[in-house]
């Protein structure tokens with residue numbers, strides 16, 4: 384009894400110390416895993432290149448292709464804080480030229496300002512969050528929200544707010560559109576980052592992955608044509624697929640690679656922007672085009688094709704056979720993805736060549752979810768905050784009262 388009592392304190396102390404060490408070790412590992420995963424995501428193509436883009440990941444998480452909770456996590460972990468290539472500078476010629484897009488439910492538009500700068504804004508009116516632009520593209524130096532007439536200039540500043548302008552204390556400058564970080568790379572490609580933090584805006588664009596020798600892309604290209612199609616497949620199927628296909632030099636290369644000359648079966652040269660965009664060029668051709676895959680849901684992806692030319696005279700050349708071929712080949716590409724998606728979802732398996740980029744996505748989502756667990760809340764980097772002043776509330780009451788007596792509501 385005496386012996387037991389004398390030995391007991393060191394045992395408890397040792398157990399306590401061991402528990403403490405184990406706790407600190409776990410916390411350290413958790414923090415560092417998170418850091419590594421984020422670095423991995425930011426590292427982009429440079430890291431992918433060192434691994435030849437082919438790191439295997441045999442087991443992707445359950446519901447990788449179909450789960451809507453996972454899709455919501457991807458919205459927060461990938462699309463809300465990654466640089467995404469969405470357009471090209473030469474698409475915007477005169478002040479007021481704008482293009483609207485939607486990626487994973489985030490609506491935004493890009494517009495050329497009078498200062499020759501392209502800016503991106505959330506397509507959300509500061510009054511009651513209706514879309515400011517409803518057309519896919521257009522040109523106007525003043526954008527008027529059709530619902531109650533608020534107007535914004537090309538720099539997103541509120542220039543007119545009916546009913547509100549007369550209310551003392553209402554400050555237009557506090558009600559500009561929400562701007563999105565936008566950068567243009569050396570080839571003229573416009574990339575946005577929906578993460579509203581200052582650090583995100585200061586972060587560097589990832590390197591662009593080159594396949595072959597893409598050429599002929601410059602700031603002075605001419606925009607020729609754009610169209611969109613929907614495909615019933617998960618957006619992640621396209622990630623790395625373009626890269627792998629582009630690396631094949633087989634004469635059997637098919638699909639979009641053939642479009643420039645129907646008899647020429649050699650693969651096109653490419654620029655790949657993780658996670659959604661690939662640009663195709665071809666030696667000897669002045670045409671080039673950009674494919675952007677925008678996820679709508681786990682089961683549906685919007686495919687946008689923007690075609691450009693290095694020469695103005697090519698506009699007529701593109702119409703006709705080349706345009707028809709390109710449309711047909713992109714349709715065929717989508718059908719191929721749909722067939723693969725059907726096989727994957729019916730057999731509940733992962734593709735045998737699960738790539739490094741699939742692993743990057745999985746790691747980034749896992750790290751984001753772990754951080755959310757630590758903070759006990761969902762982390763939504765793209766969320767914007769509407770602040771309502773007293774003057775706003777007062778004017779809004781007036782606006783609502785006028786609506787009630789009006790016969791001509793906008794909606």
Ligand code: FES
Pocket residue numbers: 508509510511512513528529530531532533
């Ligand atoms: S929602 Fe745009 S003016 Fe009211």
